Amino acid sequence: MRLFCLVSKWRAGAVCWARQLRSGVISFVVNDRSVSCYLLAACTSGLPSGGEWSVRRENREMVTLASRLVGLTRQGQRLAAGSFRMSSHFTFSPRTADPSLGETTKMNLFTAVNNAMDQALASDETACVFGEDVAFGGVFRCSVGLQEKYGRDRVFNTPLCEQGIAGFGIGLAVAGSTAIAEIQFGDYIFPAFDQIVNEAAKYRYRSGGLFDCGKLTIRAPCGAVGHGALYHSQSPEAYFSHTPGLKVVVPRGPIQAKGLLLSCIEDDNPCVFFEPKILYRLAVEDVPKEKYKVELGKGEIVRSGTDVTMVGWGTQLHVLLEVAGMAQEKLGVSCEVIDLQSILPWDVDLVANSTVKTGRLLVSHEAPLTSGFAAEIASTIQDKCFLNLEAPIARVCGWDTPFPHVYEPFYLPSKWRCFDAVKKMTSF
Amino acid sequence: MLASKVVALSRSTVVRRIAVSAAPSVRSYSDDFRLKEYSEKYLGDRKVEFTERLDIVDPKSFPVFPIYRATDSNGEFINPENDPNFSKEEAVKMYESMSLLNTMDNILYNSQRQGRISFYMTNFGEEASHVGSAAALDPSDLVYGQYREVGVLLHRGFPLEQFMHQCYGNSMDIGKGKQMPVHYGSAELNFVTISSPLTTQVPQAVGSAYAFKRAKADRVVCVYFGDGAASEGDAHAAFNFAATLDCPIIFFCRNNGYAISTPTADQYGGDGIAGKGPGYGLHTIRCDGNDLFAVYNATKEARKLALQNKPVLIEAMSYRAGHHSTSDDSTAYRKKEEVDTWTEKDNAIKRFRQYLERKGWWGEEQEKEWTQECRKRILTAFNAAEKVQKQHPHEMFEGVYAELPEHLRRQQEAMDKHLEEYGEHYPMENFKSEAK
Numbered sequence: 041m042r043l044f045c046l047v048s049k050w051r052a053g054a055v056c057w058a059r060q061l062r063s064g065v066i067s068f069v070v071n072d073r074s075v076s077c078y079l080l081a082a083c084t085s086g087l088p089s090g091g092e093w094s095v096r097r098e099n100r101e102m103v104t105l106a107s108r109l110v111g112l113t114r115q116g117q118r119l120a121a122g123s124f125r126m127s128s129h130f131t132f133s134p135r136t137a138d139p140s141l142g143e144t145t146k147m148n149l150f151t152a153v154n155n156a157m158d159q160a161l162a163s164d165e166t167a168c169v170f171g172e173d174v175a176f177g178g179v180f181r182c183s184v185g186l187q188e189k190y191g192r193d194r195v196f197n198t199p200l201c202e203q204g205i206a207g208f209g210i211g212l213a214v215a216g217s218t219a220i221a222e223i224q225f226g227d228y229i230f231p232a233f234d235q236i237v238n239e240a241a242k243y244r245y246r247s248g249g250l251f252d253c254g255k256l257t258i259r260a261p262c263g264a265v266g267h268g269a270l271y272h273s274q275s276p277e278a279y280f281s282h283t284p285g286l287k288v289v290v291p292r293g294p295i296q297a298k299g300l301l302l303s304c305i306e307d308d309n310p311c312v313f314f315e316p317k318i319l320y321r322l323a324v325e326d327v328p329k330e331k332y333k334v335e336l337g338k339g340e341i342v343r344s345g346t347d348v349t350m351v352g353w354g355t356q357l358h359v360l361l362e363v364a365g366m367a368q369e370k371l372g373v374s375c376e377v378i379d380l381q382s383i384l385p386w387d388v389d390l391v392a393n394s395t396v397k398t399g400r401l402l403v404s405h406e407a408p409l410t411s412g413f414a415a416e417i418a419s420t421i422q423d424k425c426f427l428n429l430e431a432p433i434a435r436v437c438g439w440d441t442p443f444p445h446v447y448e449p450f451y452l453p454s455k456w457r458c459f460d461a462v463k464k465m466t467s468f
Numbered sequence: 469m470l471a472s473k474v475v476a477l478s479r480s481t482v483v484r485r486i487a488v489s490a491a492p493s494v495r496s497y498s499d500d501f502r503l504k505e506y507s508e509k510y511l512g513d514r515k516v517e518f519t520e521r522l523d524i525v526d527p528k529s530f531p532v533f534p535i536y537r538a539t540d541s542n543g544e545f546i547n548p549e550n551d552p553n554f555s556k557e558e559a560v561k562m563y564e565s566m567s568l569l570n571t572m573d574n575i576l577y578n579s580q581r582q583g584r585i586s587f588y589m590t591n592f593g594e595e596a597s598h599v600g601s602a603a604a605l606d607p608s609d610l611v612y613g614q615y616r617e618v619g620v621l622l623h624r625g626f627p628l629e630q631f632m633h634q635c636y637g638n639s640m641d642i643g644k645g646k647q648m649p650v651h652y653g654s655a656e657l658n659f660v661t662i663s664s665p666l667t668t669q670v671p672q673a674v675g676s677a678y679a680f681k682r683a684k685a686d687r688v689v690c691v692y693f694g695d696g697a698a699s700e701g702d703a704h705a706a707f708n709f710a711a712t713l714d715c716p717i718i719f720f721c722r723n724n725g726y727a728i729s730t731p732t733a734d735q736y737g738g739d740g741i742a743g744k745g746p747g748y749g750l751h752t753i754r755c756d757g758n759d760l761f762a763v764y765n766a767t768k769e770a771r772k773l774a775l776q777n778k779p780v781l782i783e784a785m786s787y788r789a790g791h792h793s794t795s796d797d798s799t800a801y802r803k804k805e806e807v808d809t810w811t812e813k814d815n816a817i818k819r820f821r822q823y824l825e826r827k828g829w830w831g832e833e834q835e836k837e838w839t840q841e842c843r844k845r846i847l848t849a850f851n852a853a854e855k856v857q858k859q860h861p862h863e864m865f866e867g868v869y870a871e872l873p874e875h876l877r878r879q880q881e882a883m884d885k886h887l888e889e890y891g892e893h894y895p896m897e898n899f900k901s902e903a904k
Contacts, residue, residue, distance in 0.1 A: 204702070285868050309869050309870055
């Protein structure tokens with residue numbers, strides 16, 4: 041039983057807590073009134089007007105009441121009362137922040153990102169936030185309130201042109217400003233690929249250090265969202281991991297998001313920061329209010345174990361955590377779960393040391409299997425831990441297809457696919 | 469009333485014709501509302517009217533941007549008002565920059581033919597647009613180039629030795645031997661290091677200009693690119709960003725008629741590059757790129773506008789008198805006579821020299837001495853650069869990141885180990901044996 045969701049930014053006063061009773065069953069507590077219903081999907085985030093909820097028709101009245109109370113749009117209510125759109129493929133596991141970081145406040149992932157940018161803008165007069173639709177707060181609300189606070193010349197819209205956004209950001213950074221660029225979806229970062237790969241990544245190297253764009257950070261939402269299909273679901277981190285000169289980072293929750301984003305912004309190298317968009321509203325943690333950083337290039341052991349090492353990042357980390365629980369419960373297998381956090385450079389030693397201990401490694405990501413970043417991890421670890429490996433390294437990834445619409449539940453490296461891999465590798 | 473309003477706003481006779489021929493509209497309250505909305509919100513305060521005349525505008529009916537010039541091909545002022553009245557010192561320095569560049573190009577081109585450097589690109593025929601624009605900029609203005617703007621760097625005082633070190637990629641190269649020849653850069657002289665991907669520098673230049681605007685730095689950015697590069701998406705991005713974000717920038721397009729083998733007729737269908745400017749809301753001028761004075765005047769004026777955060781597009785018309793690069797034989801796609809005619813009929817350097825000679829600031833004797841001195845200085849620098857060793861191979865791993873990450877440190881160690889055993893198969897003698 042886990043508290044897992046804080047909703048209702050979109051209706052004043054209606055503070056809603058959702059409590060997961062058992063898989064698929066949600067109890068709402070809305071302004072002290074309790075309602076329960078079947079809810080197969082969590083809030084999918086991303087719609088400024090409200091989330092979309094998909095609920096199996098169980099008790100129409102109850103569902104409608106619950107939807108009204110959490111302030112769903114009419115369309116959302118219709119969806120909630122009738123149709124089946126998607127099923128939640130994971131349960132968010134919140135963590136507790138290091139108490140030494142001071143006082144905390146509840147934030148979801150988008151507010152944590154907002155908070156990081158707010159603090160970056162406050163402490164650095166040269167910092168600018170820009171991209172498509174960021175001025176009014178961004179389509180995912182990440183830049184809400186920043187323009188009012190810091191002015192139109194520091195938080196502003198650009199024309200709809202990703203190669204321009206990236207190029208412009210590089211130029212800002214070359215002139216010594218801190219540039220925080222937003223690409224609206226990771227799926228649309230490819231028009232900027234040339235600027236990121238040929239230019240940003242190589243600026244310092246090719247000029248012998250005369251010029252650099254180290255003050256550039258490019259943020260982009262990534263990952264599955266339930267119904268994003270081909271162009272609102274991609275996880276493009278592996279493309280960028282093949283590019284010396286870049287740092288590539290993916291957080292798994294609000295606490296990491298704030299600390300890693302602040303690290304990216306202040307790092308002296310161009311960084312690409314992918315934010316799992318399904319977590320924007322769904323992931324809530326008590327996030328330290330003050331500025332803090334999470335070191336780039338380092339992973340984190342999120343759950344200790346002795347039999348299998350599982351490596352993931354972003355949303356998939358939560359799938360792996362659930363799998364670890366299942367493996368313990370059903371198989372008596374103890375899994376160590378590592379959040380890689382930084383894709384480039386990545387924490388080879390952390391993964392290798394864990395694998396030496398457990399003798400088995402499973403790597404899982406939403407992106408397609410072939411040439412996905414799991415391939416890099418697997419080959420490095422088999423090189424470093426050959427004598428310790430007791431089973432072939434398993435990669436549980438998206439299939440080698442474009443990211444599909446209605447087939448999403450079958451496409452994703454679900455907890456059952458990961459569980460099956462653990463089962464097979466422990467009986468290898 | 470309607471017609472005169474439109475005329476006042478338009479440089480185009482076509483628009484005038486449309487407006488005059490439109491039947492007088494009876495405007496309703498709704499029309500007024502919509503026209504106000506469209507004018508103010510959609511069209512950047514450009515007053516728009518309805519027309520009942522179905523007229524799809526023929527692009528060829530727009531007047532073509534004229535080519536602004538100050539002097540004729542003998543270097544004589546056509547309208548004396550266009551004389552920027554250079555001092556002798558300024559004028560002679562400009563001439564020296566152009567001719568020094570020309571001599572350097574000749575020597576380095578030939579040295580590539582002899583296999584002494586791996587690659588080269590000359591600037592033949594475009595010297596005046598480099599030096600004229602460079603002279604009109606403030607030394608603090610940031611320059612982004614494509615690769616054929618060496619005159620700008622040279623006029624700003626980049627040492628001859630550094631050009632040579634870069635072409636050799638030796639240990640004295642401030643670029644540290646990482647890039648192909650002619651990819652120069654100088655932080656000191658505010659000249660951003662050249663990269664090969666075309667046009668990528670153009671939106672970057674806009675970003676830097678925006679930073680200058682915010683810093684209230686009284687600096688502008690000048691970004692150079694060719695007519696071919698202007699076809700890249702990045703050019704579109706940059707023009708649009710500069711206009712919507714009001715950046716202090718000068719877009720300087722060198723239209724030299726070719727992008728490698730591709731003539732401009734295969735490059736664009738409109739009125740050159742200048743023809744695109746107004747569509748983006750850029751102040752625009754086309755000038756004679758072989759007329760140093762025209763380039764200077766245009767750039768000077770553009771800089772004033774840019775300082776008011778009005779981005780300006782300059783299209784300098786010239787002719788690429790050399791091959792595209794040392795990897796190109798241009799006679800495969802254009803006749804030698806064409807090149808010869810251009811060189812004979814409109815030579816930017818000769819044109820400027822005629823002006824100097826009429827002023828009594830330059831003569832045959834001086835020309836001889838200067839040419840000899842140029843050759844001597846260049847050959848001395850070139851021969852010296854050839855003898856300088858290259859950096860230790862460790863330099864290959866430096867500068868990928870601000871710091872040396874663990875995985876690169878390990879790869880460097882792996883290379884060292886490999887070279888310990890197999891070093892004899894590598895050109896170790898050309899590289900320094902000590903890492904710094």
